Amino acid sequence: MSSSLLEDFSLKYKKLVEAEAVSLVEQLTAPDVLKEAMIYSLNAGGKRIRPLLIFTVLHAFGLDPKVGLKPAAAIEMIHTYSLIHDDLPSMDNDDLRRGKPTNHKVYGEAAAILAGDALLTFAFEVLTQLKIEEASAEIKLSLIRELAVSAGAEGMVGGQTADIEAEGKVLDLKELEYIHKNKTGKLLTCSVMMAALLADSDSYTQGLLRDFSYHIGLAFQIQDDILDIEGMQEKIGKPVGSDIDNQKNTYPALLTLDGAKGKLHEHIQLAKQSLEKTNLDIEMLLQLTDLIAKRDH
């Protein structure tokens, strides 16, 4: 399979899930300003890596990726709400995201908090809307449970809390991995597992896919940290000193830049090894794994 096939696949399903998420919100009977604020952030772009994981894993099972449209819309709503709340003045205080004003800069803090709350709540409703030919009641419940555990105190919200707690402290590798495993990793794992649940797969395959998602989650974060450093080096025209690095809890700061690159390579290899132990059609998933390691933004 050529790389452009993954590209075509990505482009097609990215468009579909974006349209699905917005259409679901448009159908709500709710104050216009609330729907506008929800849609504004859903439309703010992004790689849609979580939906893409759902679609690609469904493809690997030989299923129609469209079965994953509503779960993909739901997980993108969760991701979007987390960005809206993270950007708030009392959190990261960001005015811009992907070059556009953040939600609270456009709609005000109160509306931004409520738009986040509404997206979070709606994600669970959307999962109940799957048709019975797409998922049995038991499978829908397991999707809801997976999403709630991954997004909540034992997952993303827990990781975000630990990240805030870590400000100004120097972390060891274990503490840093706790943050990333939860703050970003759990939703990536959730995407992979939602597809595995929709495929009604056996627990051996689910275990391998969980391992796969764990490794790409950490790889994703390490590559983020590497891009930050290399982007900064490009900007200031010289290597960034370790005194600056140590201010932030990043993989390069803990392991050196080369060490981080080694760790990235290691996780990518372990992710691929997990995939290879399954009996799925993994070619496109392998390409997606390489994409995560090689992305430049």
Added chain:
Amino acid sequence: MSSSLLEDFSLKYKKLVEAEAVSLVEQLTAPDVLKEAMIYSLNAGGKRIRPLLIFTVLHAFGLDPKVGLKPAAAIEMIHTYSLIHDDLPSMDNDDLRRGKPTNHKVYGEAAAILAGDALLTFAFEVLTQLKIEEASAEIKLSLIRELAVSAGAEGMVGGQTADIEAEGKVLDLKELEYIHKNKTGKLLTCSVMMAALLADSDSYTQGLLRDFSYHIGLAFQIQDDILDIEGMQEKIGKPVGSDIDNQKNTYPALLTLDGAKGKLHEHIQLAKQSLEKTNLDIEMLLQLTDLIAKRDH
């Protein structure tokens, strides 16, 4: 049934649901500060009217009210998260709730937002935890759907958004009822309906219970507005002029104090009439309805 039997019933199940909610959060594997912030607000007291509605309706169906413990804990988590977010500086900016410092005054704004997000998310997980002998997969899904619709953009969050939008505007009765029906009414309806769903009741009975909950929801809010006025009159020692009333969108401001009392009586009567059309054991529900109309705080 004597009024003290309702009191004993209330006291017993209030304690049970408070212990259940806290115990569920304590079992989470999550940062201590997050769990503390969640539990702080769960423990902040209150009438627990939503859980009590679940237990009383289950009793009316002749079921063991304990079947409603997890749904009651879930709805109290949703109510608690909404109070945490409503109290934030960018929303109502309240420093105190029931005489205790609000969540963000103790834990900071970021932690308060995250504690709210975690409680909201956890409520859905708790509903998936019901045992199969308590609820079938289909019933669990209908509980999750009812909670998501009631708490989200089409319910509580929509009502809260409309309430913020209404600041400084004079509303008519229809607009005022939209706010209350959604901001407080939908979660009360959700409590009643969750019990009706757990009882696997017919759609005729469910329709009557939905009407019942609609009327007690509005009665609850009208009584709130009346208490505000009469409390203020007591404080300043003379009747409050309509010029002051008109600053706020309240039932007494729109209908006069006597008009509001008439409306309250009307909703209480309609609520009772709906109950009387069912074939349930409604005695304790009638007492609870009177309690809502006569409460003094």
